[in-house]
Amino acid sequence: MVPSTKSSPVKSPLSSPEASTSSARTSPVSNSKASASLEGQSEQLSEQIKPATVEEESKTSIDSEEDDKPLSSRLRMKPKPQKKTSSPVSGKRPLDEANVSEQSSVKRPKVPDSSASAKNKQVSAKKEAKEEEDDDFITIADRAKKVMSDNKSSVALTKPKKVTKMGSSSIKKTIKKDKKGSNFSKYSKSTNMAPSSNDGQEKWATLVHNGVIFPPPYKHHGVKMLYNGKPVNLTPEQEEVATMYAVMKDTEYVQKKTFRNNFWNDWQKLLGKRHVIQKLDACDFTPIYDWYQNEKEKKKQLSKEDKKALQEEKLKQEEKYMWAIVDGVKEKVGNFRVEPPGLFRGRGEHPKLGKLKRRIRPSDVTINIGKDAPIPECPIPGESWKEVRHDNMVTWLAFWNDPINQKLFKYVFLSPSSSLKGQSDKEKYEKARMLKDYIGNIRAAYTRDFTSKDGAKRQIAVATYLIDKLALRAGNEKEDDEADTVGCCTLKVENVKAIGPNSLEFNFLGKDSIRYENTVEVEVPVYKAIIQFQAGKRGNDDLFDKLDTSKLNAHLKELMPGLTAKVFRTYNASITLDNILNKETKEGDVSEKLVVYQHANKEVAIICNHQRTVSKSHGAQMSKLMEKIGGLQGTLKELKTDLDRARKGKPPLEDANGKRKRNLTPEALEKKIAKTTEKIEKMEVDMRTKEDLKTVALGTSKTNYLDPRITVAWCKRHEVPLEKIFNKSLLEKFAWAMDVDFDFRF
DNA sequence: AATGCAACTTAGGACGGATGTG
């Protein structure tokens, strides 16, 4: 795919290919294809873009009155009907206020984990233990005990962990009024997490695992590619790389010159300078491509049983690598498979596209494991690990150097469902919640500094503002051998256009070469500051020349302990979800509530610019839906005439095929009409959402930005089954959030 | 202060099985 061509949801589904003007990177190919067939429809379906109407409220500058408003209501990229209601309410939330005052009176401990509720958890966990088909060999109760004792011991024999002050903040949680049927603790396994945050501390006391599994060796297939029309003999090594290229025939990668050049370069090294094959252009890989397609087809044609058997075989081989035992608890390992060799598939215009990513061998791999644990046997006979370490200050189980960029490491970590990951996830959200208490002052401070005499200060202020308001990423410097993308600190002059009287038009490639395109009305001082930062510079110069991420983060740390740029994204995402859910959830059935949730989720995804490419079949799908609706409208018309006739005692007209229809009573016809109308309406809604979400990825925010406790609590309050929102993986990942109080607010 | 290294989180796309639909 060509990520850079996606139209940005930040703007609206309407942003057309030609809107993305600048940048040589823009290849309109996929974009125009995707939208061409649909141009007319999408115009009707999607909301109009207007240059962001950041209304009155934000012109009055950000003052503390507005502080707990969700970003989405402070920043209106698209006017939305239902949002009109939001302004008078002014974001005051009784529940939240209670929270805030409570928090400000009690100094928030780093991890306000509630020991009180931990007790509850154990009880409920035990209760549910039976129905949990957790394939652990340790029971939950055992695990709880184990963790408890481990904690004690590790506290005893390691540097004092911050086990202290768990009391104060947890007191509030003792009033546990559980609503009927709203207990999700069946998903919370041992919620008993190590009680402390431990940055710079031991991450585990004991660690046992079986290392990593390597991909099978290459199987020589002997299918001959053609060179100038003639079959060529290749050694297995040469053939392997040729095959990697051949099978990518219908990806967009091979269209890219960089990809082909890099591939050729690396392949030629294997062929040798004097090989018959002298240039890529004269190569015909189709025999290999066809062979591969055929193999794939064969695999697909296997019987259900055979497939299952194959799967089980694989599972059996991998079983031992799937688990680690961390402090006596069996935990899933995340990525225990070593990455197979292949051609590098970078995103966007990555300079290393197509380079051969060589095979990783045991001698590349460093293992990290408990001192007393048996060292994993090297799975390839005759070879051995590069190194074995016993470092409990880190969480990785293994790593090797990335063959594409030797300086980088590829790590093997535990899976997101592990309590190690869960704990840091929780800490992440607690930090973001802490920002709530500081955000007012922070906003006041940067607003003040928009006009600071000190240029560096001004840049920090504006950058912080953009990170807060637009949820931009920090933006580290990048090397020349990476794709040319930017974040806040690395914005170029040409990425921002000042549009009078006080709007800014952003257009740049961010992470994963996803385009960020957005026009926003900003405070006048910001507008002026940007113009001043741009003065006398060229398009490619840094907008913030006195700033980088470490300066920025150092500054943020002075405003709140542990504050960094990315916390703003988490904070704004989660508070937006919390606010929208609580504002917009009405009485109604589950499906209506799910619509509200999805809407909130979408708002967050738009704020964070989480995009996806429009599926190849999107256009076709839409036309199909249109057709269906058209058909239904036809029947509706027919039914209406029939109703008219029936009322006059006449028989229905013949249908389109000239067939006779049954005589129906007017009542029956009315019923049918109502049903059809309903069906049409439902389809129209479906179509609108589909179109609306065609470029928006909801999953990323759900997985990484939205405090799961907001969702869990909301589900409890509104009796929505959690499984409607979290799939199995997410339920596992968020086990730590399951027994949150139903009145939890972010 | 700049640079480099290390460790960890966040990200979109591919793929294949599950589920819905006619």
Add this chain to the structure above:
DNA sequence: CACATCCGTCCTAAGTTGCATT
């Protein structure tokens, strides 16, 4: 039942951040 679409899972790239070194 056949097909399309949906959805979860896997994969691994691409970020952020903290800290040590120069």
